[in-house]
Amino acid sequence: MTLEVAILFVMLMALTFGAIQVGLWYSARNMCQAAAEAGARAGKVQNAASGSGAAAARTYLVHVAGGLVVAPQVTEARTATTVTVQCSGQAQNVVPMPGFDISLAQSSTAGIERFTTR
Numbered sequence: 001m002t003l004e005v006a007i008l009f010v011m012l013m014a015l016t017f018g019a020i021q022v023g024l025w026y027s028a029r030n031m032c033q034a035a036a037e038a039g040a041r042a043g044k045v046q047n048a049a050s051g052s053g054a055a056a057a058r059t060y061l062v063h064v065a066g067g068l069v070v071a072p073q074v075t076e077a078r079t080a081t082t083v084t085v086q087c088s089g090q091a092q093n094v095v096p097m098p099g100f101d102i103s104l105a106q107s108s109t110a111g112i113e114r115f116t117t118r
Contacts, residue, residue, distance in 0.1 A: 035069075072087060073088045083109070
């Protein structure tokens with residue numbers, strides 16, 4: 001009977017840690033998406049400086065994400081009419097294992113505000 005209990009215990013722990021890992025990935029993905037959206041909102045303002053969207057996204061990650069996104073990378077791409085902010089990184093691991101990195105990447109695009117004529 002103890003062998004069955006040992007096997008069930010290992011399976012229960014794997015399921016528990018797996019569920020926690022999925023929750024950490026989901027939260028980190030949402031934080032990365034929210035940072036990209038915050039960057040796009042800051043970058044779409046008329047006459048915004050180049051890089052202002054990426055700076056806003058980094059600030060968001062520092063103040064709000066609280067370390068959920070490990071090794072975040074934020075980039076900003078501009079055209080004449082749009083700004084795109086991309087956020088990528090990795091989710092925290094419940095049990096750190098070499099070679100087990102859960103990568104995530106999110107982006108947000110917004111139209112740059114400008115005056116137009118009829």
